[in-house]
Amino acid sequence: MRMEKITGYAILTLLAVAIVIPLLNIFLASVQPAGSLVSGLSWPTEWHWENYQQAWTVAGFSQLLRSSFIVVIGVVPATLVLATLAGYGLGILDLPRSNAVLALFVAGLVIPVELVVIPLFYDLRAIGLVNTYLGVILVEIGLFMPFGVFWMRTFFATVPKDLVEAARVDGASRGQLLRSVLLPLARPSLATLGVLVFMWSWNQFLLILILIQEASRRTAPAALGFFVGQHTTDIPMLSAATILVILPIVILYLLFQRNFVSGLMQGAIKG
Numbered sequence: 001m002r003m004e005k006i007t008g009y010a011i012l013t014l015l016a017v018a019i020v021i022p023l024l025n026i027f028l029a030s031v032q033p034a035g036s037l038v039s040g041l042s043w044p045t046e047w048h049w050e051n052y053q054q055a056w057t058v059a060g061f062s063q064l065l066r067s068s069f070i071v072v073i074g075v076v077p078a079t080l081v082l083a084t085l086a087g088y089g090l091g092i093l094d095l096p097r098s099n100a101v102l103a104l105f106v107a108g109l110v111i112p113v114e115l116v117v118i119p120l121f122y123d124l125r126a127i128g129l130v131n132t133y134l135g136v137i138l139v140e141i142g143l144f145m146p147f148g149v150f151w152m153r154t155f156f157a158t159v160p161k162d163l164v165e166a167a168r169v170d171g172a173s174r175g176q177l178l179r180s181v182l183l184p185l186a187r188p189s190l191a192t193l194g195v196l197v198f199m200w201s202w203n204q205f206l207l208i209l210i211l212i213q214e215a216s217r218r219t220a221p222a223a224l225g226f227f228v229g230q231h232t233t234d235i236p237m238l239s240a241a242t243i244l245v246i247l248p249i250v251i252l253y254l255l256f257q258r259n260f261v262s263g264l265m266q267g268a269i270k271g
Helices: 002-030 050-059 061-091 098-108 113-126 133-157 161-169 174-185 187-202 206-211 220-230 235-255 257-270
Strands: none
Touching: 002 235, 050 061, 050 235, 061 098, 061 133, 061 174, 061 187, 061 220, 061 235, 098 133, 113 133, 113 206, 133 187, 133 206, 161 174, 174 187, 187 235, 187 257, 206 220, 220 235, 235 257
């Protein structure tokens, strides 16, 4: 048992180092003198925070971040609500052909976005939703629903049946059962799903690149690709722009770290 713990901590430490070192490398590069050549981990002799201001101004991050937040604010709550309702119906209610419906959602997990993005473009163009936030929001909700439904259905399916039956005996309706009994228990799972959906939506690149033709409406990660092409030689400013893109995800994770880990552990133990 002790050897297993040591091995586990050693693996987790290696994984943490593999994640932290690249991020530290990008951060240290972002505060080097503008236009300087950066190779490996190098501590700056002078911290040049103006690279962030320059990257913000040149890339127009005010508009890019606004577009990103419009999309994630539309995607995350809708995905959580729909996935919760679908998971509740498939995991708690005795709905006809629920297993077949669940199988369709599970099948959606293996469909890559690269396979459907071109047909989606023509479909959205036919109904006038290309170059609109609404089109991107609807597509991303559909893209994340298979995992969301599977995740929430897994939680609801592991809720003790005695708890559900006791609530029904006390006269709780289906809505009251979900709202008053199950949702408080589902907070860690919902927090984990919310963080994951936020991260996936925020990091969307190809989908935004195809569905949003107007540069001013693109989100920050998608616009970063064009920024890379224009400022490849200015590594510090490019690194500063990269930090600006990933910072909201880091902040969100730090805010919901405890709930996120709790939701993962809850799913692992019950699964």
